[in-house]
Amino acid sequence: MTAFVVATTASLLVVFLGFALDLRLYRTQQALARNYAEDVLLAQELRHGLESQLALRRAYVASGDRVLYDELLELGPEIQRTLDALGRWHASAEEAALYEDLKRKEARRREFWSGLPADLTSRDLARLETQLGPLREDLFQAVDRYLEAKKVDFGRASALAETTGYLGVVLSAVLAVGLVVVVASSGFFVRRGLRRIQVERDALKAAKDDLDVLVSARTRRLESAVASLKDFGYSVAHDLRRPARSVVAFSELLLARESGLDEEMRSHLRRVIEAGRRLRAMLDGLLSISELANKRPERERVDLAALARELLGDLRSGDEGRRVEASIPASIEVVGGRGELHVLMQHLLDNAWKFTRDVENARIEVGSETRAGERVYFVRDNGIGFDPAYAGQLFRPFHRLPGAEGFPGLGIGLASASRVVEAHGGRIWAEGAPGRGAAVFFTLGERP
Amino acid sequence: MILLVDDDPDDAELFRVAAAQAGISRPIRVAGSGIEALDVLVRERQVPELVLLDIKMPGLDGLEVLRRLRADPATADLPVIVLTSSDLESDRAEARRLGCREYVMKPSSFEGYVELAARIGSNLG
Numbered sequence: 001m002t003a004f005v006v007a008t009t010a011s012l013l014v015v016f017l018g019f020a021l022d023l024r025l026y027r028t029q030q031a032l033a034r035n036y037a038e039d040v041l042l043a044q045e046l047r048h049g050l051e052s053q054l055a056l057r058r059a060y061v062a063s064g065d066r067v068l069y070d071e072l073l074e075l076g077p078e079i080q081r082t083l084d085a086l087g088r089w090h091a092s093a094e095e096a097a098l099y100e101d102l103k104r105k106e107a108r109r110r111e112f113w114s115g116l117p118a119d120l121t122s123r124d125l126a127r128l129e130t131q132l133g134p135l136r137e138d139l140f141q142a143v144d145r146y147l148e149a150k151k152v153d154f155g156r157a158s159a160l161a162e163t164t165g166y167l168g169v170v171l172s173a174v175l176a177v178g179l180v181v182v183v184a185s186s187g188f189f190v191r192r193g194l195r196r197i198q199v200e201r202d203a204l205k206a207a208k209d210d211l212d213v214l215v216s217a218r219t220r221r222l223e224s225a226v227a228s229l230k231d232f233g234y235s236v237a238h239d240l241r242r243p244a245r246s247v248v249a250f251s252e253l254l255l256a257r258e259s260g261l262d263e264e265m266r267s268h269l270r271r272v273i274e275a276g277r278r279l280r281a282m283l284d285g286l287l288s289i290s291e292l293a294n295k296r297p298e299r300e301r302v303d304l305a306a307l308a309r310e311l312l313g314d315l316r317s318g319d320e321g322r323r324v325e326a327s328i329p330a331s332i333e334v335v336g337g338r339g340e341l342h343v344l345m346q347h348l349l350d351n352a353w354k355f356t357r358d359v360e361n362a363r364i365e366v367g368s369e370t371r372a373g374e375r376v377y378f379v380r381d382n383g384i385g386f387d388p389a390y391a392g393q394l395f396r397p398f399h400r401l402p403g404a405e406g407f408p409g410l411g412i413g414l415a416s417a418s419r420v421v422e423a424h425g426g427r428i429w430a431e432g433a434p435g436r437g438a439a440v441f442f443t444l445g446e447r448p
Numbered sequence: 449m450i451l452l453v454d455d456d457p458d459d460a461e462l463f464r465v466a467a468a469q470a471g472i473s474r475p476i477r478v479a480g481s482g483i484e485a486l487d488v489l490v491r492e493r494q495v496p497e498l499v500l501l502d503i504k505m506p507g508l509d510g511l512e513v514l515r516r517l518r519a520d521p522a523t524a525d526l527p528v529i530v531l532t533s534s535d536l537e538s539d540r541a542e543a544r545r546l547g548c549r550e551y552v553m554k555p556s557s558f559e560g561y562v563e564l565a566a567r568i569g570s571n572l573g
Contacts (some may be wrong), residue, residue: 249458
C-alpha cells in the first residue's frame with residue numbers, strides 16, 4: 001500500500017512538474033516570438049535612419065540642395081518615433097542600460113541640433129562637423145552596441161526557443177510516460193490490493209466457515225449430550241423404580257405372613273419397607289423433575305393469584321388445625337404452561353405452609369413487583385427462614401438445609417420449581433434469614 | 449390357564465403370590481420374553497384364558513407379540529391385558545389399536561397386585 005502511495009505521488013509530481021515547465025516555456029516562447037524579431041527590426045531601422053541622416057547631410061553639404069535639407073529635417077521625428085518604440089520592452093537589464101545610453105546620446109545630439117538656427121547652410125554644417133562628428137560617432141556606437149545586444153539576445157532566445165521546442169517534446173513525452181506509469185502502476189497496485197483483499201476475504205470466510213462448522217458440531221454434541229443426560233436421568237429414575245417397588249412389595253409380603261418372624265425382625269422389615277418407599281418417592285420426584293425439564297411449556301394466560309388461592313385452600317382443608325394469614329392480590333396475570341405453573345406454585349406454597357408450622361401469626365404473601373423493568377413474582381413467608389450462605393444449594397434435588405430436619409420432605413420441591421422456571425426461560429432465587437422467614441422470587445422470561 | 453409375559457421375575461412372582469391370595473385357582477404360566485410367549489401360544493398351541501402382557505421387554509417387545517398374535521387367526525381373539533410400567537401415550541394407543549382388553553399400569557405395592565389379581569379373578573368368574 002505504501003509503495004503504491006509513493007509511486008502515485010512521484011508520478012503525479014513528475015506530471016505536474018512537466019506541465020508547469022511546459023507552460024512556462026510556452027509563454028517564454030510566445031514572448032520571444034512577439035518581441036525579439038520586432039525589436040531587432042526596429043533597431044536596424046533606427047540604424048538605417050541614422051545612416052540616411054548622415055548620407056543626406058553629406059549630400060546637402062556637398063550640393064547645398066535645399067530639398068535635401070528639408071528631407072533631413074523630416075527624418076528627425078521619424079528616428080525619434082523608432083527610438084520610443086524600442087523603449088517599450090527590454091529583454092534584460094543590460095539591454096535596458098544600453099537603451100538608456102542610446103537615448104541619452106541621441107538626446108544630447110538633439111539638444112545640440114535644437115540650439116542651432118533653423119536654416120543652416122551647407123557651409124554652416126560643414127563647419128559644425130567638428131562638433132557633430134563625435135556626437136554622431138557616439139550615437140552610432142550606442143546604436144551598434146544596442147543592436148548587437150539585441151541580436152545576441154535574439155540568438156539566445158532563438159536557441160532557447162529551439163531548445164524549448166525539443167524540451168516541450170521531451171517533457172510531453174515525460175508527461176505521457178508519467179501518466180502511463182501512473183495509470184499502469186495504479187492499475188497494478190489496485191489489482192494487487194484487490195487481489196490481497198480477495199485473498200484475505202477468502203481466508204476470513206474460510207475461517208468463519210470452519211468456525212461455523214466447529215460451533216454447530218459442538219452445539220450438536222452438547223445438545224445430544226444434554227439430551228442423553230436428560231434421557232439418562234429419566235430412564236435411570238424410571239428403571240430404578242421397579243427394583244425399589246420389588247424391595248417394598250416383597251418386604252410387605254414377608255411382613256404379611258403371620259409366622260416365623262419375631263418382633264425385632266418385623267421392625268427391621270418395616271425399616272426396609274420405609275427406606276424402599278422413600279427411595280421410590282425420590283425416584284418419582286426425579287422423574288417428575290426430568291419430565292418438567294424435558295417439556296416445553298405452553299403459552300397460556302394463567303392467573304397465579306387464583307392458582308395460589310386454590311392451592312392454599314387445599315392446604316387449609318388438609319390441615320384444619322392451623323391458622324395462616326394469606327395475602328394474595330386479586331390477580332397476577334402471567335403467560336406460561338398451566339400445568340407447570342401449578343406445580344411451581346404448589347411447591348412454593350407447600351414450603352411456605354410447611355416452614356411456618358411452628359410460627360405464631362403465620363403469614364404467607366404472594367405477589368409481584370417490577371425490578372429493573374422485569375416482572376418478578378414471589379412467595380414470601382415468615383417461617384423458620386434459612387441461612388443465606390446456603391441460598392445456592394436450595395434448588396438442588398434432595399438437598400435439605402440445616403434446620404429442615406424436623407420437617408417432612410425429600411428436597412424435591414424447589415428443584416422442581418427451578419426446572420419449571422428454567423423451562424419458561426426465567427430465573428429463580430431465594431432471600432431469607434434464620435428465624436426471619438424466606439422469600440422465593442422468580443421471573444418467567446416474559447418480554448417487557 | 450393364565451399366561452403372564454414379563455421379563456422381570458419379581459413382577460411375575462408378585463403377581464403369582466397376589467393371585468394366590470386373591471383366590472385365583474387357575475394355573476399361572478410365566479413366559480420371560482416375547483419369543484417364549486410365542487413358543488407357548490403358537491408352537492405349543494396352548495390356549496390360555498387370559499394373557500397378561502408386559503410391553504418393555506428386550507428382543508421382541510409386548511406390542512410386537514400382540515401384533516403377531518392378532519395376525520395369526522388361531523390367536524387373533526385371545527383376551528389380552530397389557531400390564532406395564534410404560535405410561536407412554538403412544539404405547540397405550542398402539543395397544544388399544546391392537547385390541548387389548550385393558551391397559552393397566554403395574555401396581556407400585558403388593559396390595560396393588562392383590563387388588564389387580566382380585567379384579568382379574570372376578571372377571572374370569
